[in-house]
Amino acid sequence: MLAGALSRHLHRDQLPVNPLAIRLDHVSAQFQHRVKGAIAALRDVSLEVQPGELLTLLGPSGCGKTTTLRIIAGFQEPTAGRILIGDRDVTRAEANDRGIGFVFQNYALFPHLTVFENVAYGLRVQRHDAWHIASAVSDVLSLVGLAGYDPQMPHQLSGGEQQRVALARAIVIRPSVLLFDEPLSNLDAKLRVQMRGEIRSLQKKLGITTVYVTHDQEEAMAISDRIAVMNRGEIAQVGDAEQLYRRPASAFVARFIGRANLLPAMVMSVGAAGVEIDILGQRHTLPGVQSGLRRGQTVSAVIRPEALAISDAAKAEAGLLGHVTSCAYLGDKCEYDVDLAGTAVQVTKANPLPSDRLHPTTAVRLQLPVDDIHLLPEE
Amino acid sequence: MCAHAAGSRVKTVAPAEALKRVDPALGLTVAALWLMLGLFVVYPLLMMLSVAFVDDGRPTIAPLLAIVGKPSHRAAFLNSLLLGGLVGVFGTALGFLFAFTVARGNLPPRWVRLIDAATLLPLISPPFTTSISFIFSFGPRGLITHDLLGLKGTNVYGLTSTLAAEVLTYFPIAYLTLRPVLSGISGNLEEMAFSLGSRRLHVFRTVTLPLAIPGLANAFLLLFAASLADFATPLILAGNVFPVLPTEAYLQITGLFDLKGGAILSVLLLVPAAIVYVLQRGWVARGHFVTVTGKAGPQSPIRSVTPMARAGLSLGCAAVGLFILYLYALLGLASLVSAFGADHAWTLRHYQVIFTEGRKAIIDTLIIALIGMPLGGFYGVLVGYLVARGPALGRQAMEVVCMINYALPGTIVGIAYLIAFNDPPIALTGTALIIIACYVFRYSPAGIRTTIALMQQIDKSLEEASRSLGARSATTFRRVTLPLVMPAFLAGVGVVFIRSMTAISATIFLVSIGWTLITVRILENMTELSLGPAAAFSVFVITVVMAVMALLNAVLRRLPTATGEQMQWGLGGG
Numbered sequence: 001m002l003a004g005a006l007s008r009h010l011h012r013d014q015l016p017v018n019p020l021a022i023r024l025d026h027v028s029a030q031f032q033h034r035v036k037g038a039i040a041a042l043r044d045v046s047l048e049v050q051p052g053e054l055l056t057l058l059g060p061s062g063c064g065k066t067t068t069l070r071i072i073a074g075f076q077e078p079t080a081g082r083i084l085i086g087d088r089d090v091t092r093a094e095a096n097d098r099g100i101g102f103v104f105q106n107y108a109l110f111p112h113l114t115v116f117e118n119v120a121y122g123l124r125v126q127r128h129d130a131w132h133i134a135s136a137v138s139d140v141l142s143l144v145g146l147a148g149y150d151p152q153m154p155h156q157l158s159g160g161e162q163q164r165v166a167l168a169r170a171i172v173i174r175p176s177v178l179l180f181d182e183p184l185s186n187l188d189a190k191l192r193v194q195m196r197g198e199i200r201s202l203q204k205k206l207g208i209t210t211v212y213v214t215h216d217q218e219e220a221m222a223i224s225d226r227i228a229v230m231n232r233g234e235i236a237q238v239g240d241a242e243q244l245y246r247r248p249a250s251a252f253v254a255r256f257i258g259r260a261n262l263l264p265a266m267v268m269s270v271g272a273a274g275v276e277i278d279i280l281g282q283r284h285t286l287p288g289v290q291s292g293l294r295r296g297q298t299v300s301a302v303i304r305p306e307a308l309a310i311s312d313a314a315k316a317e318a319g320l321l322g323h324v325t326s327c328a329y330l331g332d333k334c335e336y337d338v339d340l341a342g343t344a345v346q347v348t349k350a351n352p353l354p355s356d357r358l359h360p361t362t363a364v365r366l367q368l369p370v371d372d373i374h375l376l377p378e379e
Numbered sequence: 380m381c382a383h384a385a386g387s388r389v390k391t392v393a394p395a396e397a398l399k400r401v402d403p404a405l406g407l408t409v410a411a412l413w414l415m416l417g418l419f420v421v422y423p424l425l426m427m428l429s430v431a432f433v434d435d436g437r438p439t440i441a442p443l444l445a446i447v448g449k450p451s452h453r454a455a456f457l458n459s460l461l462l463g464g465l466v467g468v469f470g471t472a473l474g475f476l477f478a479f480t481v482a483r484g485n486l487p488p489r490w491v492r493l494i495d496a497a498t499l500l501p502l503i504s505p506p507f508t509t510s511i512s513f514i515f516s517f518g519p520r521g522l523i524t525h526d527l528l529g530l531k532g533t534n535v536y537g538l539t540s541t542l543a544a545e546v547l548t549y550f551p552i553a554y555l556t557l558r559p560v561l562s563g564i565s566g567n568l569e570e571m572a573f574s575l576g577s578r579r580l581h582v583f584r585t586v587t588l589p590l591a592i593p594g595l596a597n598a599f600l601l602l603f604a605a606s607l608a609d610f611a612t613p614l615i616l617a618g619n620v621f622p623v624l625p626t627e628a629y630l631q632i633t634g635l636f637d638l639k640g641g642a643i644l645s646v647l648l649l650v651p652a653a654i655v656y657v658l659q660r661g662w663v664a665r666g667h668f669v670t671v672t673g674k675a676g677p678q679s680p681i682r683s684v685t686p687m688a689r690a691g692l693s694l695g696c697a698a699v700g701l702f703i704l705y706l707y708a709l710l711g712l713a714s715l716v717s718a719f720g721a722d723h724a725w726t727l728r729h730y731q732v733i734f735t736e737g738r739k740a741i742i743d744t745l746i747i748a749l750i751g752m753p754l755g756g757f758y759g760v761l762v763g764y765l766v767a768r769g770p771a772l773g774r775q776a777m778e779v780v781c782m783i784n785y786a787l788p789g790t791i792v793g794i795a796y797l798i799a800f801n802d803p804p805i806a807l808t809g810t811a812l813i814i815i816a817c818y819v820f821r822y823s824p825a826g827i828r829t830t831i832a833l834m835q836q837i838d839k840s841l842e843e844a845s846r847s848l849g850a851r852s853a854t855t856f857r858r859v860t861l862p863l864v865m866p867a868f869l870a871g872v873g874v875v876f877i878r879s880m881t882a883i884s885a886t887i888f889l890v891s892i893g894w895t896l897i898t899v900r901i902l903e904n905m906t907e908l909s910l911g912p913a914a915a916f917s918v919f920v921i922t923v924v925m926a927v928m929a930l931l932n933a934v935l936r937r938l939p940t941a942t943g944e945q946m947q948w949g950l951g952g953g
Contacts, residue, residue: 073843073847074846075843075846075847094846094851095843095846095847096846096847096848096849096850096851097849100847101847101848102843102844102847104840104843104844105840106838106840108838108840108841108843108844109844110841110844110845110859111841111863112862112863112938121845121848121850121858122848122849122850125848125849125850125854125858126849169844169848170847170848173848173849179847
C-alpha cells in the first residue's frame, strides 16, 4: 500500500529530507529516587547514528534506551556529555528547536483536535500558509494510508490508525531526525508486524535518520540497519542484526538476542589452522582466527540452539552424549531441553517430522557446529 | 519503556526535567504569580498581624489581652466554637441522611435529581436568603409562628434560629462530601455481611458507618469552618444575645472604627479556623478507605435498607427538601407582595425598587463579577498548571499560599485587605480593583483544584508531542493544555461568578460610595426592615446565578473533550 502511495507523492517538494547524523558524546544521566537517591540511568554513553540510518536501541526494561531517546529529543537533559545533530551541538537546545519528529508509545494525539488539526499542528506552529498546510496534510495522510480521515477525532480511530496519524504528524514537519519510542507496543501481534514493515519502507524512502526504541528483539532485527543493545545504562554492543546474533560481544548480548547456550570451554591451542578448544571433554578445532585468545584460557562457547544437530543415540555414534529432559512441539520446530552430564542445553530442530520426534528420557547425541561456535572470554 | 515509563508508573523517580533550567516565559509567569500572591495574600495578612501585635514599632500582646479580657469578646469566641460545633454535628447528620438515602435508597433518578436541586439552592444563594425566610416564618409576624400557631411576640433571634438557618444553608456541603464516600463503599461488602447472617442495622453499624467515618469527620470539619466563617446569618439572626466573632469584628470596625480591635478579633477567629483547616487537610490527605476496585459495581439493587427504612429515609429527605423549597417559595412570595405579614396585595414594586434605586448595586456587582470571572478562571488554570507541571522549586509553597485566602474566614480577609490597602503605598480602598482582587484570590481555588486533578489525567507526552513539533512552552500551553483544562477553567469561572454575586463576609469591608454590591444592599435593606426589596434582590441573584450555571454547563457539554458529566462546581466549603 505504501509503495504506491510513495511513488505518487515522492515528487512533492517536502520529501525526502536532508539526512543528518546524530552523535552522543559521553552522555550520562541521573534520576533522583526518593528513597535510593541518585540513580544512574545512563553511564557514559557514546553513539553515532549515520545519516539516513535506522538505528534501534534495544534492551530490557530499565536499561536506559528510552532515556537515551528522550535526551536526543530534548525532553530530558543529560547530567554530562554532548548531543550533536549534524554539526550542531543541541545539548542545551529546547525540544522545539531540534528539528525532530517524535512518535510516542501512546501516540499522544491531541484529543481535542481532529486528525487534520493533529497533523497540521506542527505546520501551524511554523506559521505556514493555509494552502500549504492543506496540501501537505493531505499528502502525508495519503502517504500513511489515511486519506479522507481528516475530520475524525482521535478517539474514533483504531490503535493502528492512531499510530499512522502520530507518524504522519511527526514526518509532515520534515524533521531531520525521527525518533520512535516503542511505537508498536500497544498494537496486536499481526498489526505490529505489518506496521513495522510500513515504518521501515517509509523511513527508507524518506531517508530520515531514525532512532527506534524497542524491547522486542525480533522487531529490532526486522527493522534496523544497526542495533545498539543496551544494558544497565550502558551500550553493550552496536552492530547489524547478523553481527549481534553471530558474534555477540558478551554473554548478556548472546542471551538477549535470540536464545543461546553458553558452554564452558578451554582453549587448548591457537594456531594457523584455527583454535582448538575442549568442550565438555571433547576437542574441536574451530576454523578461522579469533583474536585475544591464548592457550589455557577458559572461555564460553556461544552455540545457538538451532546450530546443534540432535539425533537419537541409538542411530548416531559421534557427538556429546546426553538425554532429553523436555520437548515442546511448536509446529515449525521442536524445542528440546537436553541434559549433557549435568549441563543443560537448548536444542531446536526445525521442521520436525513425526518419525524424528525425540521424547523425554531418550538418549541423544549432539553434534557441535564447528563453523558456528563463537568464543567469549569468561567474564 | 525504560527508566522513564517505570518512573511514571511508580511515581518515585523524579525525572531529570526537575533539574532542567526554567523556560523564560515560564519563569516570568511564576515570578509574576508570586508577586501577585505576595501582594494579595501574604502582605494583607502580615499587615493585619502587625496592626494587631505591634504598637509604636514594638511587638506587644497588651491589646490582645485587653480584648480577651472583655467578657463580651470571650463570649463571642466561645459562642463561635459552640455554634460551629453544633452546625457541624447537625449538618453532618442531615448530610448523611441525604447521602445515605441517595446512595442506598434505590430512589428513581428523578427523585435524586430533585434532591440535588434542593441541596444546590442554598449553595448558590446570597447569604441572607435563609435568614430572611426565617424571619418571614418565625418572626413576630411570621407565617408559621403568628398566622399558623397564633403565637404573639415570638423572638426569632438567638442561637436556635441561627443554628437552624446555618444547618440548612451548609448541610449540602456535608451531602456533597459524603455522597461519593457512601457510593464508594461497595454494596458487595454489605451483601457479604448479610450473607454472614448479620441483620441490616448491625451491618449498618459494623460495616457502613465505620467505613464512612473519615468522610463524616471531613464533613464535620468543613461545616465547622463554614459556620465559624459565617457572617451574614448571625448578623441577622443571632441578635445581641448571641454574639459571635465575625459579627463582633465587623461591629468593632464599622461601629467603633477600631481597626486594631477588629484585627485582634480576627486573629482570635484565625486560631480555630487554622486548626480546623489543618485537621481537615489531614483527613483529606489520609483519604477514605478505598473500596473501589475498578470492577463495575453490582447492578442489582443493594439490599442495605428495608422498604420501611427506605420509606422513612425518603420521607425525612422529602420533609427537609420541602422545607427548603418552602423557604425559597416564601422568598419569592415576599418579593411579590406589598409587605409580607401585613399587606399581601400583589405588587412588582420591590422589583421596581431594585432596578431603580438598586440599579447601581446590580450594575456594579455584574461589572465586578464579569471582570473577575475570566481573571479568576485564568488565574486558577495557571496556578493549577504550575502546581502540577511547573518548576519543582516552590510548587508546594505556591499550592499552600494560593489556598490561604480561601481557607480563611471572609471576615479576616476583608479586614486584612482593609488594613493593607487603605493607605499608600498601595491604596486601593474605594476602587473596584480591591473587590475583584479579593474575589479572584479568594474563590479561585476551586478552579485550581480542578485544574490539578485534570492535569494529573493528561499524559505528559501530549505536551512533549507539542514541543517536538516546534511549539514553545507558551504555545503548548495555549494550544494543547488550555483546551484540555477547559472544564477546569469553566468551573473556576463559574465559582468566581457565583461568589461575586453572593459573597459578603470579606467584601462588606471593601465596598465604597464608588462601588457597592447587591449583597451589601440586601443587608442595608434588612437593617432598614425593607424586607420586600431584600427578597427581590435575592430572587434576582438566584435567577442570574442559575442562568449562568446552566449556560456554563451547556458550554461544557459542547467541548470536544466533554465526558457528558455535569461539572463538579467545587462549591463545598466555600
